[in-house]
Each structure stands twice: as C-alpha cells, then as structure tokens.
Amino acid sequence: xxxxxxxxxxxxxxxxxxxxxxxxxxxxxxxxxxxxxxxxxxxxxxxxxxxxxxxxxxxxxxxxxxxxxxxxxxxxxxxxxxxxxxxxxxxxxxxxxxxxxxxxxxxxxxxxxxxxxxxxxxxxxxxxxxxxxxxxxxxxxxxxxxxxxxxxxxxxxxxxxxxxxxxxxxxxxxxxxxxxxxxxxxxxxxxxxxxxxxxxxxxxxxxxxxxxxxxxxxxxxxxxxxxxxxxxxxxxxxxxxxxxxxxxxxxxxx
Numbered sequence: 001x002x003x004x005x006x007x008x009x010x011x012x013x014x015x016x017x018x019x020x021x022x023x024x025x026x027x028x029x030x031x032x033x034x035x036x037x038x039x040x041x042x043x044x045x046x047x048x049x050x051x052x053x054x055x056x057x058x059x060x061x062x063x064x065x066x067x068x069x070x071x072x073x074x075x076x077x078x079x080x081x082x083x084x085x086x087x088x089x090x091x092x093x094x095x096x097x098x099x100x101x102x103x104x105x106x107x108x109x110x111x112x113x114x115x116x117x118x119x120x121x122x123x124x125x126x127x128x129x130x131x132x133x134x135x136x137x138x139x140x141x142x143x144x145x146x147x148x149x150x151x152x153x154x155x156x157x158x159x160x161x162x163x164x165x166x167x168x169x170x171x172x173x174x175x176x177x178x179x180x181x182x183x184x185x186x187x188x189x190x191x192x193x194x195x196x197x198x199x200x201x202x203x204x205x206x207x208x209x210x211x212x213x214x215x216x217x218x219x220x221x222x223x224x225x226x227x228x229x230x231x232x233x234x235x236x237x238x239x240x241x242x243x244x245x246x247x248x249x250x251x252x253x254x
Contacts, residue, residue, distance in 0.1 A: 003222060003253065005212075005246045006034035006230035008074050011058060012043035014235030015051040023238035024062055028069050030240060031247050034102065035062060036074035036230060041113045046234070048112070056081075056089055063097035072102030074177060074230060075158040079108050079119055079127060083134035087141035091149050099150035102175065103138070106158040107131045107165070128164045135172045156209065160184065162191050170195035170203055175228065177209040182217070185210060186224050212242065215249045222253075 007027045014020050027035050039055040042048055055073050062071045071093075076086065086105075094101040107127040108114070114121040122130075135155075142149055156175035159165035169176045170192060178185055185208065196203030209228035210221055218229060229250075231243040 001222065001227060003226075003250055004033035004228045005243070005250045006036055006074070006209075006228060007032050007240070007243045008036040008038060008230050008232040009238060010044070010232060010234040011037050011053040011055070012040075012234055013046055013050050014053075014238075016236075017053065019236050019238065020053070020058070021061070021065065023233075023235075023240070024065055026238070026240055027243065028066055030244055031251075032069060032243060034070040034072065034228070034230070035066065036072055036102075036104065037062075039073045039076045039080065040110055041117055042110075043234075044110065051235075056093070059093050059101070060096060063093050063100070066097070066100070068100075070100045070102050071097060072156065073104045075104035075106040075156065077108035077110075077113065078105050078131040078134055080113075080117075083137040084141045086134075087138040088145060090138075090153055091142060091145040094149045094151070094153055095147070102154045102156050104156040104158060104175075104177070105131070105135075105138075124161075125164075128161065128168075132164070132168055135168060139172065160188055162188065166192045167195045167199070169206065170199050170201055173206055175207040175209050177228075177230075180210060182213075182220050182224060185221065185226065189225055212246050215245060218246075218249055219253075 009023050037055050042052055043050045090103045111121050154174040155172055157169045157173040158177040160178050192203050208226045210226050212229040212231045231246050
C-alpha cells in the first residue's frame with residue numbers, strides 16, 4: 001500500500017503572495033506528494049478579516065511553478081462556481097500542470113464566505129443537494145472538453161455525512177477526505193461500503209484521506225485503510241516542521 005503525504009498551504013495571513021510561492025517551493029523540495037490550498041474568501045482562524053487569496057487562481061500559478069507534486073483544493077466550495085465552469089477550470093489547470101490536478105470539492109460551510117460574496121447560504125441539506133446536482137455536470141463537462149483532460153482527473157470529496165455525503169463519495173469520488181478520527185474512519189468506511197453496494201460500485205478503490213495524526217498514530221490509520229495524510233499550515237510563516245516529520249515517517253515505512 002502506497003501512502004502519500006500532502007500539505008495544505010492555507011492562503012491566509014500572507015499579504016505578500018511570495019510567502020505562499022516560497023512555501024510551495026519548500027514543500028516540493030521537502031518531498032511532499034500533494035500540495036493543497038483551500039477554497040475560502042476569508043481566514044478561518046486568527047484575524048478573520050485578515051489577508052487572503054483566491055483558490056483556483058492560485059492553483060493555476062502552482063501548476064506552472066511546480067514540476068512533480070500533485071495540486072488541488074482541500075476542498076473547493078461546491079456552490080461558489082457554475083459546475084460546468086469549474087470543470088473547465090479544472091481541465092485547464094490539468095493541462096497546465098501536465099496532469100497533476102486533483103479536483104477536491106465539498107458542500108461548503110463557512111457562512112461568511114457566502115454572505116459577503118452574494119451566495120445563498122441555505123442549509124446543510126440544500127448545500128448537499130446542490131453538490132449532488134453539480135457533480136454529474138462536472139463529470140460530463142470534463143468528458144466534453146476539447147482537448148480532453150490529460151487523465152481521468154481524480155475527484156476528491158470532503159465530508160463525512162453518513163446519509164448524503166458518503167452516498168456522493170460512493171457515486172463519484174476517487175478520494176474521500178473524511179475529517180475523521182480513527183474510530184470514525186473505521187465506522188464510516190463500513191457505511192461507505194453499504195452505499196457502494198447500493199450504487200453498484202466497489203468502494204475499496206476509493207482512497208481514504210485524513211489529516212496527519214502524528215507519527216505515533218499514523219499506522220493505525222493505515223491499518224484502517226488511509227493512504228493519504230495531509231498536514232495543514234498557515235501564513236505568514238508556513239512552518240513545515242510537522243510536514244517534514246510526516247515525510248520522514250512515510251519514507252521510513254516504504
């Protein structure tokens with residue numbers, strides 16, 4: 001089982017974009033497998049009105065800047081963009097990067113993003129319903145693109161809702177980011193398997209993604225099926241100490 005390490009470079013509290021660009025370079029040089037950002041319009045901690053940059057514009061820059069790592073959002077807010085447009089953006093970044101994009105998406109949750117940018121916040125149920133409507137459109141638009149994507153772009157779905165989100169994971173995802181602790185991961189993997197049976201899909205092919213739990217706990221997650229660990233770090237420092245520990249753990253377990 002191949003285990004990958006990701007880093008989420010949170011695009012907040014860095015008014016000088018070069019700090020983010022440098023963090024991407026340092027992450028790739030350190031040997032990370034995937035560099036993620038997130039899709040918000042304001043910081044999520046610290047000064048909530050602090051400096052922040054937009055997700056997909058940044059991914060286009062990362063596609064040019066990097067050479068080896070996969071890139072993506074952990075995760076795109078499902079309701080922030082027309083789904084056909086989002087798919088075409090993904091196809092374009094896929095080509096710019098030479099086939100290294102992961103299309104991460106979720107239902108969205110941060111009300112400030114919605115309110116200040118003029119999106120309807122709705123309810124958790126309405127946002128999941130919208131995501132369920134959008135995912136087939138994204139898949140179909142990717143298939144219709146000319147030129148076609150360089151590969152079948154992996155779709156990562158973030159979330160752990162047992163009735164609706166895991167159903168969407170079973171239907172559409174190549175990667176499931178669970179936001180779960182170990183016991184939840186085990187339990188929800190069983191629920192995901194039930195959804196897979198219902199939709200006629202073998203969900204063992206879906207990679208399990210979790211936040212990095214530390215070297216002392218990582219093997220337990222691997223034993224439970226996790227193959228992607230992601231370390232989060234924010235600006236302006238973008239401290240990669242924990243990331244380097246995770247990479248060292250990965251290297252020692254290969």
